[in-house]
Amino acid sequence: MSNYLFRPLGHKELLILTKLLGEKLNKLPYKFNLLEEVWADENAHSRILVNLLRNKTTLHSFISFLKRRYDRRFDFDEESMVSPQITSERYRIDGLICEHNKYAIIIENKIHGAKEQPKQLSRYIEKCECLGYSLSEIFVIYITRTQYEHASKQTWGDFKDFSNRYVDISYKEDIIDWLDEYYQEIPRKEEDLASGIYQYKAYLIQLTNNYKYKKMDPNIKNLITSSLQLEDKNGEEQLRALKANKSAIDNLSGYIDALMIEAYKKIFEEWSIKLGVKFNTLELLHHSNDDNYLKTGIILPYSEKYKIAVLIEQNLQNKNIYIGFGRHYVSEQLIPEVKKYCESLLEERELEGWKTDDNIWWYCWKYTTIELGYADLVALIELVQP
Numbered sequence: 096m097s098n099y100l101f102r103p104l105g106h107k108e109l110l111i112l113t114k115l116l117g118e119k120l121n122k123l124p125y126k127f128n129l130l131e132e133v134w135a136d137e138n139a140h141s142r143i144l145v146n147l148l149r150n151k152t153t154l155h156s157f158i159s160f161l162k163r164r165y166d167r168r169f170d171f172d173e174e175s176m177v178s179p180q181i182t183s184e185r186y187r188i189d190g191l192i193c194e195h196n197k198y199a200i201i202i203e204n205k206i207h208g209a210k211e212q213p214k215q216l217s218r219y220i221e222k223c224e225c226l227g228y229s230l231s232e233i234f235v236i237y238i239t240r241t242q243y244e245h246a247s248k249q250t251w252g253d254f255k256d257f258s259n260r261y262v263d264i265s266y267k268e269d270i271i272d273w274l275d276e277y278y279q280e281i282p283r284k285e286e287d288l289a290s291g292i293y294q295y296k297a298y299l300i301q302l303t304n305n306y307k308y309k310k311m312d313p314n315i316k317n318l319i320t321s322s323l324q325l326e327d328k329n330g331e332e333q334l335r336a337l338k339a340n341k342s343a344i345d346n347l348s349g350y351i352d353a354l355m356i357e358a359y360k361k362i363f364e365e366w367s368i369k370l371g372v373k374f375n376t377l378e379l380l381h382h383s384n385d386d387n388y389l390k391t392g393i394i395l396p397y398s399e400k401y402k403i404a405v406l407i408e409q410n411l412q413n414k415n416i417y418i419g420f421g422r423h424y425v426s427e428q429l430i431p432e433v434k435k436y437c438e439s440l441l442e443e444r445e446l447e448g449w450k451t452d453d454n455i456w457w458y459c460w461k462y463t464t465i466e467l468g469y470a471d472l473v474a475l476i477e478l479v480q481p
Contacts, residue, residue, distance in 0.1 A: 138184060138448060141204045143295060144238075144270075145183040145190045150288065153277065154179065154192070160273045161236070161262055170259035171198070171234055186222050187452050190236075199223040200234045206266055206302075207415050207462070208240065212452055217252025230254075237263040238270065240303060267303035271296055356411055359389060359465070366407070366469050367391040374476060380404055380424060387411055393476055394425055401430050403437075405479065407463070407472045418472050419449070419460030420479075434458045440479065 148154045158173035175197065182191050190202030201219050205211075212218075216235060223233045235257060237246045242265045251257075264270065274296040281289045299305070320326060323340060325333045367382035374393050382391035392406025402425040409416045420437045422429050434451075437458040441449050451459045463471045 138189075138450075140206050141189040141202070142183045144202070144204070145181055147292070147295075148190075148192065149181050151176070151179070153288075154181075156277045156280070157273060160276065161264065161269075164269065164272075165262050165264075168259065169234070169236075169262040171200070186219070188219050188222070191223075193223075193226075193228070195227065196232075198232050198234065199226065199228040200236060202236045202238065203246075205237070205239045205244065208244065208410075208412070209415065210410070211247055211250050212454060214250060214252040215452075216246065216250045217254055220252075220254055231260075234260045235262075237261070239263065239265050240267060241265050242268045266299050267305050271299050271303070271305055274299070359409060359411070362465065363389040363391050363407075363409070366472075369469070370472075373473065374480075377476075377480070378402075380406055390423065392423075392472065395476075395479060397433055397436065401426065401433055403433055403458070403479075405472070405476050407468050409465075415462065416465060416468050417460045417462050418468065418475055420458040421456050421460070422458070423456060429455070429458060444478070 148157060154176065155173045158169075158171055158176075161169045162171065162173075177194065179192050179194055183189065185191060188201055189204040192198075192200040192202070201216070201223065203216060203219070216237075220230070220233055220235075224230065239245070244265070245263055274292050278289065278292050278296065281292065283289065323336050325336060328336065363382045367379065370391060370393060371379050378394040380390070380392040380394050383389065388408055388410060390406050390408040392404055395403050395405055397403045404421045404423040404425050405419075406421060406423055407416065407418045408423075420433075422433075438451055440446075441451070441459060449459045449461045450457075454460075
């Protein structure tokens, strides 16, 4: 009898329980968070964080939090900040906090796992040196989604020693904690700031699946307790049952992840077929569905000598989706003349949110979503179609 009670639930049972859980969640009081309705890329998160830090009290709170949590790994005196200048995406740096002849703090944001560019931090450090800051005055804050992601060695270039001037933190384990801590300190009269921080924290909790901050709803608790027959068990028996069933859920999650990848591949195949029909006079960039990237698009002649790939691509490792102009399948390297054309096109049409950083594959690109991806790609093709 005991072995039966503690066996892992089967996949069919887990699907039934998931359905019941979904029905319970739909009956809960309505919750609304504006940020959940708008997909935010790295640039958007950088702007949100920078705008928060433009409040001097908030900035001091953030730096103080980092110093306390990371015990001298970030040896910066927040009281030295008299008139900080804070920018977002200037000099192609996600965030920059500086005061002339005093300090420059580089913020690099990788919440969605954007691929590191060659010697990326090295180039930002060199830019700060060109702005007049000595190396000892330059600090780096590197932010990822979880604590298991870190900057690579190559991104530093020749800069090796940033002891006490570099800290790598995460949204899940650090930013949410800081927002929660700071929210408690905000005077209630500052309603706009308090509301913004509350909404952003709630959004990040959902984005990072940070269950540490999720209060267990009694209806959901009762559903799980009764389904797993935990009511009359002691603590040790409950733990055994919960561990066994968590393992089954993790296994099911792996199957679902694999099915999601199959669905993404099918979507890209369908997009490729639609592109071939809609742009039947143009050269099709046939979709690829390897284990790392999905892509499809068309190839346009730029001149008698060069071509441009206009495509959509998905990184299957982090699920990021982006569109843009690239050299994919048309040239062995980026062509400066083509890059200049792409950048001037964006400027002329006043198109925002595009990245033109040095990249071995892309002239320019921007994030999109699976829901908007095809429409965004078609619009981009029609923008440059001969």
